[in-house]
Amino acid sequence: MPSPSRTEPGRAPGAVEGARPPVPAAGVRAPRRRDPARTRQAILDAAEEEFSERGFLGGRVDAIAERTSITKRMIYYYFGDKQGLYLAALEQVYREMRQSERAVHLDDLEPVEALRTFVLSTIDFQEARPSFVRMVSFENTLGAENIAGIESLRELNAGLVDSVDRLLRRGRTAGVFRDGPDAPDALELHQLISSLAFYRVSNRATFREIFDHDMLDPVHGETFRRRAVALVLDHVLVPGAGRRP
Amino acid sequence: MPSPSRTEPGRAPGAVEGARPPVPAAGVRAPRRRDPARTRQAILDAAEEEFSERGFLGGRVDAIAERTSITKRMIYYYFGDKQGLYLAALEQVYREMRQSERAVHLDDLEPVEALRTFVLSTIDFQEARPSFVRMVSFENTLGAENIAGIESLRELNAGLVDSVDRLLRRGRTAGVFRDGPDAPDALELHQLISSLAFYRVSNRATFREIFDHDMLDPVHGETFRRRAVALVLDHVLVPGAGRRP
Amino acid sequence: MPSPSRTEPGRAPGAVEGARPPVPAAGVRAPRRRDPARTRQAILDAAEEEFSERGFLGGRVDAIAERTSITKRMIYYYFGDKQGLYLAALEQVYREMRQSERAVHLDDLEPVEALRTFVLSTIDFQEARPSFVRMVSFENTLGAENIAGIESLRELNAGLVDSVDRLLRRGRTAGVFRDGPDAPDALELHQLISSLAFYRVSNRATFREIFDHDMLDPVHGETFRRRAVALVLDHVLVPGAGRRP
Amino acid sequence: MPSPSRTEPGRAPGAVEGARPPVPAAGVRAPRRRDPARTRQAILDAAEEEFSERGFLGGRVDAIAERTSITKRMIYYYFGDKQGLYLAALEQVYREMRQSERAVHLDDLEPVEALRTFVLSTIDFQEARPSFVRMVSFENTLGAENIAGIESLRELNAGLVDSVDRLLRRGRTAGVFRDGPDAPDALELHQLISSLAFYRVSNRATFREIFDHDMLDPVHGETFRRRAVALVLDHVLVPGAGRRP
DNA sequence: TATGAATGAGTGTTCATTCAT
DNA sequence: CATGAATGAACACTCATTCAT
Incomplete structure (x- = not known):
């Protein structure tokens, strides 16, 4: 269960x-x-x-x-009916995600650490809840018609973007995050991190079948996390700033 | 059609x-x-x-x-039977992808340009062929059981990884690509680029529904491409090397 | 019905x-x-x-x-499924046969009378239940694959052979049935009687078509029964013993 | 084939x-x-x-x-059409039977030997041609509607009964076969012998499944033949006449 | 609250047969 | 004589859903 x-x-x-x-x-x-x-x-x-x-x-x-x-x-x-049941299951799965994200208090961390934490917790959640990933995948193939019916979903996720946005502002204010037209906004950053974390789970089966490489194999877990964090930090940080020694 | x-x-x-x-x-x-x-x-x-x-x-x-x-x-x-038809459709879709990749002769370009081209062509293909993305998504939700039955798929994709591998080697030899244990290998690079390009198409519907943001809207196309190329180059290039002015 | x-x-x-x-x-x-x-x-x-x-x-x-x-x-x-239904129908038909055989208490009759009764009741049952005969015929043409799946069928029929066996023993003990290597055992006797009773029903159609003779026509019923009983008794009795005057 | x-x-x-x-x-x-x-x-x-x-x-x-x-x-x-093909196959199978019966020249043998030969050749043919038995079984389950369409089938088989009839007459004339109202006629005799020979093949599968006894196993072949011949002779011969020592 | 029985419209698959070449 | 492509009706089986109790 x-x-x-x-x-x-x-x-x-x-x-x-x-x-x-x-x-x-x-x-x-x-x-x-x-x-x-x-x-x-x-x-x-x-x-x-x-x-x-x-x-x-x-x-x-x-x-x-x-x-x-x-x-x-x-x-x-x-x-x-069937659709009602489906919606209820979908909502349950999304609610869990929200709870998992709330558990991470980004506002309490200094910007770089907060960003690092955000990347890792996103990766962790997707990895831990493949049924979330699968349901979202299915929703997408059907055009997300059902998801539209779930109230509170938007605000729920709007909250997420808001907190990333606050994170970015704090970082820029602190002079560690890049600024200007080339710097990613909160939504772009969310998209980037989601891409990395989601694809790894959603496309595991075909990737393994085609390349004989299990993206979720614990053997690769540490490397993947390190690379993902580095990638995101490189993308956001002002050159030379705040990296770990 | x-x-x-x-x-x-x-x-x-x-x-x-x-x-x-x-x-x-x-x-x-x-x-x-x-x-x-x-x-x-x-x-x-x-x-x-x-x-x-x-x-x-x-x-x-x-x-x-x-x-x-x-x-x-x-x-x-x-x-x-139904499965035979499904397999044939799946194979057709994969074959097209291969052809599209073959059309890009990475070996004829100098490393940085080749990498940039590879990123962009991957993005372009996924964007142009959403049915490829959807079928791959479906395959994954079912554990890629069907895909396993398509011969020639592995070698087909092995070819892709090989050409990326050659690309990386040339770049390192030329001193423009990073080397060492922290540098990504061909498969990791493919995973990274695929994540960016695939997620944008595969998760379009839910992303739009939740964030009111259409990742495939032409308005964002140029920005996305630029960011993706920058991201990958930052990840692969030796610091300070070969970037466009 | x-x-x-x-x-x-x-x-x-x-x-x-x-x-x-x-x-x-x-x-x-x-x-x-x-x-x-x-x-x-x-x-x-x-x-x-x-x-x-x-x-x-x-x-x-x-x-x-x-x-x-x-x-x-x-x-x-x-x-x-279809096969489950078929099996259930087959079992029902066999169960009826068993009940019809149980109704005849061979053990309560003296040997010669019991044998006579056994022959006649077998003939009567096959004649009365042509659908039993047809289903068994179909089963045979398909190699009795289905029948193998019906539990209790063997013991059910083993019971029949056992009671014939007891009958034979009693007759031999009483000195009215032949003994020795040339005397038929219970299974052989069952085969003989079944052949006579079954063929008459199973091959009725072709026999009638070819010879213009309906084996089940009541006109021939009495003669057939008399002959069958005589045939079996002649085969089992010691010469000269126990026949009706 | x-x-x-x-x-x-x-x-x-x-x-x-x-x-x-x-x-x-x-x-x-x-x-x-x-x-x-x-x-x-x-x-x-x-x-x-x-x-x-x-x-x-x-x-x-x-x-x-x-x-x-x-x-x-x-x-x-x-x-x-399918039925035409079926009829042709059915006819072919029957034609073979006829040929096999013609090959045995009953008229050339003395009555007892002829009868013995007739029993054995019937047994042999059914045993050798199970597809004949199966097709006849199928025909019966369907009411022999198809068989009716095969011309020459009746005369073909009428010939068979005639030759048995001649056989019986010769035996009675010679005083070795019983006579009178209780003696079987040619058709009854054919029915008896067919029952024994046909059932053994047609019901082989269910018999084996139920009693663990393969009626066609060569081990039982000799015994079965001996019993069948004895049974028929006992039924036809005048008591005490013409039996083998 | 809960159940087992019932339904009609589908759902993949196969049938005997015919057509154009 | 021979072929591969095509058909429509049937075939076993399943679906989401509802009824009577």
């Missing part, structure tokens, strides 16, 4: 667990009746798996029902 | 057309009977469209038949 | 019918919604008809759906 | 083979152009294989074309 530690929205965090209705017979494996929030979450996790593996068109509602041993009727009860 | 410039094998380029039975009205795209090469190619083009839009799982054989007004039976006659 | 006497598992034999929703007009054979056991059985009966008439390869799932006016989807819901 | 020794109707038996048109390039495997009779026969043999393995409904014209590497068009050219 993607992430067992996920908070379950339908249930109060401090709820007493002991007081639950008669526990189902031992040996029964899956979320058993009478815990709607858990049922909902189980469906959602299965949907994330299914859709991230096969896409919206390729994903099967039946397969999701089988993964959870929850009846299809429940899926429709909770999510309306 | 995906590639109007494709040579049609069943017909000599300069052949006289006048002697043939009444040519179908111009604009009618479906090939008419008794021209197997044309029939096959029409199916293939429609398949490329369909599969690049909806993926292997989402693509419908019926849709391909309707696009061409060729009976489904003929699709199976020529390509065996 | 193949076997009107079949017990319908989903309904208690003496259950009151009055409380149910308006019963469909008598004579309407298709079961109406919401009686799974009946639905399943209706499919199975139609499958037995279809497959016994046209074989596994020739039988059409669509035809079975039409015979019952149950949607194809339900057939797959209950039986998985 | 079923029977390479088959006479090819379209070609004179004594035709010189050396004078054939330029032999096709070495490596080309199958009957090559410009020998219509051979082409026809190749199709027929493949059809016999296909139909005897899968029946009329299950047999595929494509499969027959592939077996011979002759184009489907030729099949239609020679045989009209």
